[in-house]
Amino acid sequence: MGAKGFDHAGFYLHASWVFNYPLAVRTWAPADYDAMFRLLGGIGIDRVMIWPMSEITPPPVAESDAEYLRGFRGIVAAAQQRGLECWLTFCPNLSTRGEIRATPVKERVFYPFMRTFRLDDGRQFGEYTSHMRNLLACMNNADGYVFIDGDPGGYPGADPRDYFRMLVAIRGILDEVAPSRPKLIPWIWCGWGADWEGEGAWKPDLRRLVRPFLEYLKQNMPEEPWELLPGRSIRDGWGNGRINFELVEEAGLVARSTLMTYEIIEFEPTPPAFVIQFDDIRRVVGEEMRYAGTAKGIFGNAQQPVSALHNLIYFARCAKDPSWLEKPDDEVLHAIARLLGGDASVLVPAWKSATAGLDDLPADLSGRIRDSRLTSELAACIPGGPEMYLGLLADFVGARRAVLEHTAALPRDGQEATDRLRGAVRGIITWWLRHRYVFSGESGPHFDWGYAHHALFIAPLHIWIRDGRVTPDDALRNGLAEDIAALAGMPREVAEQRVDGLFSGVR
Numbered sequence: 001m002g003a004k005g006f007d008h009a010g011f012y013l014h015a016s017w018v019f020n021y022p023l024a025v026r027t028w029a030p031a032d033y034d035a036m037f038r039l040l041g042g043i044g045i046d047r048v049m050i051w052p053m054s055e056i057t058p059p060p061v062a063e064s065d066a067e068y069l070r071g072f073r074g075i076v077a078a079a080q081q082r083g084l085e086c087w088l089t090f091c092p093n094l095s096t097r098g099e100i101r102a103t104p105v106k107e108r109v110f111y112p113f114m115r116t117f118r119l120d121d122g123r124q125f126g127e128y129t130s131h132m133r134n135l136l137a138c139m140n141n142a143d144g145y146v147f148i149d150g151d152p153g154g155y156p157g158a159d160p161r162d163y164f165r166m167l168v169a170i171r172g173i174l175d176e177v178a179p180s181r182p183k184l185i186p187w188i189w190c191g192w193g194a195d196w197e198g199e200g201a202w203k204p205d206l207r208r209l210v211r212p213f214l215e216y217l218k219q220n221m222p223e224e225p226w227e228l229l230p231g232r233s234i235r236d237g238w239g240n241g242r243i244n245f246e247l248v249e250e251a252g253l254v255a256r257s258t259l260m261t262y263e264i265i266e267f268e269p270t271p272p273a274f275v276i277q278f279d280d281i282r283r284v285v286g287e288e289m290r291y292a293g294t295a296k297g298i299f300g301n302a303q304q305p306v307s308a309l310h311n312l313i314y315f316a317r318c319a320k321d322p323s324w325l326e327k328p329d330d331e332v333l334h335a336i337a338r339l340l341g342g343d344a345s346v347l348v349p350a351w352k353s354a355t356a357g358l359d360d361l362p363a364d365l366s367g368r369i370r371d372s373r374l375t376s377e378l379a380a381c382i383p384g385g386p387e388m389y390l391g392l393l394a395d396f397v398g399a400r401r402a403v404l405e406h407t408a409a410l411p412r413d414g415q416e417a418t419d420r421l422r423g424a425v426r427g428i429i430t431w432w433l434r435h436r437y438v439f440s441g442e443s444g445p446h447f448d449w450g451y452a453h454h455a456l457f458i459a460p461l462h463i464w465i466r467d468g469r470v471t472p473d474d475a476l477r478n479g480l481a482e483d484i485a486a487l488a489g490m491p492r493e494v495a496e497q498r499v500d501g502l503f504s505g506v507r
Helices: 030-042 063-081 098-102 122-138 160-177 206-219 243-250 278-291 309-320 322-326 329-340 344-351 365-371 386-406 414-435 455-468 474-488 492-506
Strands: 009-013 047-050 085-090 094-096 114-116 144-148 183-188 229-232 258-261 297-302
Touching (some): 009 085, 030 063, 047 063, 063 085, 063 122, 085 183, 122 160, 144 160, 160 183, 160 206, 183 206, 206 243, 278 309, 278 322, 297 309, 309 322, 329 344, 344 386, 386 414, 386 455, 414 455, 414 474, 474 492
Parallel strands (some): 009 047, 009 297, 047 085, 085 144, 144 183, 183 229, 229 258, 258 297
Antiparallel strands (some): 094 114
């Protein structure tokens, strides 16, 4: 392995999912974006991509929606002032239906209102590109405009010619409305023309879809400047694996490409959690380091960069300096603690808490986290501030310890079983109340087990229920439903459904 890493390293701020500040990017104010840009620059990231979710502003664009979109001009400018190349990303043929306007723009949920434009229909093509003209006029100062090939976007059997006809129209619009000539960037992801409804997610043959897309691109090169953003999943056999990278290499287009290494900084989608993914970063960045001298750069992503901060820092280090791939976890964590100006004796066990046993989580660790400080200039750039970051970390550790404490022994009788179960559930809901993750939001605001936490968090409870032979009698179910309803602020009948879900999930 050579000593030189990638020339450019980028980070994608995914702003779709619904949860609390400062974990959710969609809750950030301009000052939070600016802080994040300073943080990214401080760790060696020089590119940033943002999904402004302009799809939630349906045609015709209302003035209030246009004002919201124009706010991204300032965010883009802030990134550029901090030395970052800033890209905005879009779905290639999607918007929303007009009834979404009944909800304030910052509270809108995209997927239930999604509207698809078929680009092989002249009228719909015209409607879509006319709408994009209005959107891009509001967000006209980015360095690059990225259009994913699907997930979301596209439709079964979509022809590459229509995608690139759309891209030509976008180039013409940007030539009219943009003050400079930005890059156009096709994002090679799930295959333009995939049929996820008919075949299922990730079931269509990517080689059948992506190969002709790239061949058409080679024969009909867009006007300069342009590049590609091929994407891969965290491992082979999951999502798209690394098929897109193989196909881009086969097509001789690696030199045109920035490599999107999805999910290695934070698996997506997943509830907020302080989870170490260094092994995933080592493996994937190590696999793709072969392209460091050829590709334009490498990208990572997270939906909640605050809780994935340690992984983000390690990704940035590995991308620019391959020697970091060989460093053991503890050495990396101590280095990150120093970078943030924090106490490694507190931070390191806290960051490792998601996989720690009860003996490795002292009872006073949460309190020590709250009493500690992060003193570096870099830590001051964490969105929400270093004190809020430490508070989140302390709450996470406290909830993790509560679950482990209450599942540390088998119950001696039915009353102890009830008390332990209810205590563990309180710990889980306490952490959910901090982040209130509800995925993309269309299922409503209420707590559910799938929203509670990373699987590492819920697993001890599931194992304990199964091994402890807890009897879910009426008294236990009623008490647990009362707790969930009261703690999570939900109707009793919904809480009863969650009780049923807990025990059916264990089975």
